[in-house]
Amino acid sequence: MNADTLHQAIAAARDGRRDDARALLLHLLEADPRNERAWLWLSGVVDDPEDVKICLENVLALNPSNPRARQGLEWLHARMGLPLPPLPPPDQTGSRLEREIDTRALSVARLRAYRTTLAVVEPVAPLPPKPDPISAPVPSTPQSRSVATRANPAPAPPASAPAAATARTAVAPLSTAPAHRLAAVAPVDDATIPCPYCGAPTVETQRRCTQCGGNLLVRVAPSDERSPIVQALVWMWRGGAVVVLLIALVFPVMGVLLYQEAPANGFPIGILIPAVILALVALIGFSVAQQLAQRAAWALYLAAGLTTVGLIGALALAMRPDTLTAMLDRLTGATSIPSAWLPPLMAGARLIAIGAGVAHLAAIALTIAGYDAIVGRLERFRHILKPSDHLTHYNNGVALKNRGMWYVAALEWEWAVKKAPYDVTYLRALGLAYARLKQFDKARSMIDRALQAAPDNPGLREDRALIERLASQEQR
Structure with missing residues (x-):
């Protein structure tokens, strides 16, 4: 039953029926709070940034090695201009740390989406198998209402879970920032593709990014075969x-x-x-x-x-x-x-x-x-990063930047910096790309590294001042 509900929710999300997908996922998580994939999908269909944050943190509590949740949480904090809190270390053994999580802490009651969706719906009979499951009323079952939390970053006995919950409540809430509509903030499935312009996760069927409005379709060169x-x-x-x-x-x-x-x-x-x-x-x-x-x-x-x-x-x-x-x-x-x-x-x-x-x-x-x-036909843009020498990565990044694709340009420049970590040109390019993506902490780090290599470069100091101005404007 839970698997069917999850498939129905995923289909609704991919079709753009966010409200239906959200209701189905909330209903599923009431019955199965340890469903990692449901939390990940829910993070893409809730609107409030605090709800997105809780969903992603719960994914990492269930599986600290989930790369999509980590990427989504980093993107969210960069988008909101807040420093990234310590994340649980990736699990090297492949286990899901079952004994470190208090199931009662994985509750949907903390989410605003729950209070505006399932909390006001009267319980109804279970969904019939053949009619459209998305348009049918979604049942609500009573469940525990404890606060959602992350797993303790360090391995600890089960008794440390309440302490982790206490630490979770001490974090300043994101609700003090403007409540932007964050559609599909986290990469929610293998089918998701990062937007090449801003890095926001998107699905295959999207033609434009919901965050930056960039065109996700590119015209590919025609085949060499005769038509x-x-x-x-x-x-x-x-x-x-x-x-x-x-x-x-x-x-x-x-x-x-x-x-x-x-x-x-x-x-x-x-x-x-x-x-x-x-x-x-x-x-x-x-x-x-x-x-x-x-x-x-x-x-x-x-x-x-x-x-x-x-x-x-x-x-x-x-x-x-x-x-x-x-x-x-x-x-x-x-x-x-x-x-x-x-x-x-x-x-x-x-x-x-x-x-x-x-x-x-x-x-x-x-x-x-x-x-x-x-x-040439229009296809969904997919950037395939192929390891090469640092100059090739830098030139690839410049070509992508000229098309406005700052996110994938930053990916290329990251490889250029890895292969030539003291090259001022590469560090400066990557720092400005991070600033464009509103990842100001990373931008400062790159420019500071460049200043260590070239302390007398006036252009780098101007770039550093520009990053501070952009960060200040974003906080307003």
Whole structure:
């Protein structure tokens, strides 16, 4: 039953139904306060920073080695501008320290979310298995109401748990700070991805970060493999260019026939104008086809524009083929077109226009279908950090910083500092990145290390003063 409820809560959280997920998780934790995964997910769907803090601390009380809870708690304290309290040391044995935790201390009664959610809901019958579990009322069962606490940082006998609870209540509450809405503060599952801009945990389905508003989608380079759709589009443009070239040859032939009908009027030079225009269009068509074969993005945009214009022209000619004869009368001048030519000319123009319209519609469909294969498809950004030399890590960080992705830039610069711990440029870059991420203690540490290596550098002192100003503004 608990596993089903947890799966329902996770599905609700991933679908963005935070209230439903929160109610299900609170109900689950009333019955099973030692559920580490439920506490971790709950930290991502509660709104109050103090609730988030309690959830993450309870995860670490159950499993001090949980890296996601540690990362989430560090992020939360940096976000709120508060120093990070001592965390339980990671357990090297793989056990969950069952004997060091008082189960009664892992209660949801301390959470504001509990008092506004389950505490006001009347108990109802258990959820039926088949109807939508998220929309059904959530039952509330009585449970102990003791204060949530962390495990004692050092291994100790069970009697030390009450002392840990006393120490927990002495910590200054986060409620004195502005109650920001912290959606998905902690990395809540293997499927979560840190935002490359601010580091806030996000889920796969998000398009924008809920914390900083950064766009989480990037356009990836198209595959090197040939796309059948692109190939079809290329051949359609080549075939279309050949057809246009053949149509262009019709006008000189028509001029020769008109000259034979009335040689005294001379050759109608004006009838060559449409032939020249169509020949240029055919030339452009061949060029577009060549660039599409090379997957040039600008060629795709040009093809879309030309196809749209061509479709409009084809529809206009199909509806009013008499405009062709009127244009020919003006171009031929004194040599008038014989009346016997007009019916076949209008019928042929309409037939060509209908065929051109169908071809242009097919070209538009192929253009849309081949967009991802030429321009590249949008995918969720994932930064894969590959260990390399310090200069490569630094340059990677600069490229990411230029895109505004300060969090992943800091990850690259951390590796650069690890490999070259006394390089002032790397220390300064990492310090400014930490300041941008509102991790001011780490920012001060990096700049101070840089000042130890280059005490006479005035730029570092300016950076140190800037960090203090930013930290002061954040505390306000």
